[in-house]
Amino acid sequence: MLSLRLVRGGRPLVQARRLLVSAASAGTGFLLLAALGHALSHDGAASSVRRLAWCLVPLGATVYVAVAVSRTDPALRPERGRPPYGLSSRGMRLLTGTATAAFCALGSVAALLLFLLGRGSLSVRPLGDGAAKALGAGFDVPVAAVLTLLALVPVATSVATAALAPVAAGQGTANATPDATSAPPGLPWGVALLAAGFAVRATLGEGTAGLSAKALAGRGGVPGGVVAGWALIAAGLAVAGPGITWLCGRLLQSGHPGAVRLLAGRGLQEEARRIGRPLGVAVAVGAALAAAYGGDATYKATDPLTALGVGLVVGCAAIALLLAAVESRQARTDITAALAQSGTPAATLRTAVAVRAGAVLLALIPLTWAVTVLATLPVGH
Template identity: 35%
Template sequence: MFYLRLVRGYRVVDLGRWLLTATAAAVVAAFLLRALGRALSDPPGAHSAAERLLWCLPPLIAVGWFAAIAARALPVHRAERIAGLRAAGAGPRRLRLLIAGEVALACAAGALVSLLLFLVLRNDIAGPVLAPELGMGEPLPPAAPIALVTLLPLVGGIAAALAVPGRDALPQDRSAPAGAAFGLPRVLAAGLLTAGGTLTELYALRPAAADDPRPLQLPADLGHTNALLFGGWAAAALGAALLTGPLLAGVGRLLALGRPGARRLLAGRGLTGLAPRLSAPLAALALTLAVVLTAVRHWVAPGASGTGPLPAAEALLVTGCALAAVVARLTELRAARRPVGETLLRLGSSPQLLAAATLLRWSLAGLVLLATGGLTAVLGAGMLT
């Protein structure tokens, strides 16, 4: 009943966040139920059940990531709701559980829609093309689909609960110096990028590189590689993604150097202040885009074997969840910075100046994202053969 009352007060942003979460959960539930259907229809020993479930792990992690970002944005975006619950006697732990329950209900709604569609299609409605994917003609264990569908609200609720600590139950100023926030990540990112890139180059330039059998078979028809080469690329890709936050803060500091005008000063200081809270979603988006672009480059290369619809659908879902997480964090930051903009307007700043500073700030953030994601994609281009 409490969540039904919340739905009555939903705005467009709240409804969009709820529908996106439910849609992503429905797609992942469809992947899990498809794996169940293939396990029922394939002959014994044809494919490993663990391998089928591992294919569902990346989109499941992506849904959990998006649920965590959306839950963390809720206290800032709907400050009046949180303040009202606190006034009614709800403590930080109860608020965290309420937010987690809201996200879990969205995931459960999407998963139930997929389960209902799965059961309806198994009732002699699906054609011969979908029959192997649904396991038609084979008895369905009742516990199997229920267990798979329950996994979605469990992952979404836990991710949401962990993403909203008790100290963040009420909106507050959590600004911290960018240099202190990015001290360790900057060193770690530089170390990973240098070590991974050096390892990849040394391995590729060794005398026996042309005769290397590269026994590691990659999934989704991505060809062959070597475990050492793959490890070097993964380390370099992670390092490039972790550089996103420090680069954002560094670009903001450079923009405010010297004697900047009002537009440069507002854009530079704003970018430096937003970098700690924007770095994680942008780093995840950069890494996701790099992996997806590397895979797409191999799929469309001349002579490459075609891949099925499942890898493409998973790549689309993971990219969409990463992009939606960035949009949710931007919505959170916009709500948190709204009092700053109102104060500047009261002090005499023109709306055109604020709009120009915002445009400059996000243009530079987009360039940083392209730089880190492009660097990771270039490193990945040399890994696949």
């Protein structure tokens, strides 16, 4: 009952974030059901399995944004070192997972309605006969398969958010907070994963780029080495993101910095663990999009399912990055207020924010280009 009250309550902005999770769940659920419809209307099992397997990409993006939203939900965050509502840490994790599952279940219901409308199962075909045929119109839909596919998103997101919920572990957790001046430990591991991804793609991949936009919807032969390589590249960027962001802050403070560079560099170092991972994911998505749409000039992005899948991944990455920026700004409210009270001009604070953003862009844009080039080098046979 408490989870249902949380779903109904909250400010409009909080509800908008929750509805974004529901929308991502609806899109992923519809892609899963579309893969089922394709399997019903086609005899080739390999292509249907490939379509279903590629749905794991938007599924992972949905889980990712659901975790980001739950971590910034004021109703699901511990206050003053203790879980709210008098719950234990275990109870708070259960509450977080249940609330997230409720948001995603709403999206799954919307996906089912859209799927049935597209098939013409509700006596109307607003998407046209072509879409109805692609969704398996005229074939009986197995109820068990539909329920299983629709349950994937709520179950996956609830487990992930419950496992990663920001619950308080005790009164001593404040002392365990890492020092902002210390570098995040993930940079060497991220570089190792990146190198492994490039090596796997070069060793086991075939052709040139190997990744095209139409492959995102499960069409076209994509070597397994390309898929595994890109998965390692994405993981490496996500792990290395905090370290890269911290290094940007360190470089801003190098030489003989003034007040603006000191504030900007120190701020980046303090925010590295919070915004670094979403920045790394954004670089991975940008590099994958550049490789997909730049490596196959013959493809025209006219397939609605392809557009939906790509839009889901890009949208989830952007939302998670925006939420991390908002969370970072909220976390620095006390520091900003203290600087203002000490006489720091407001223009200096605004300039420091702009310098931080510029330093991140100057670092990540070339990194995105380099990853794209290295990941799409021609593979020798």
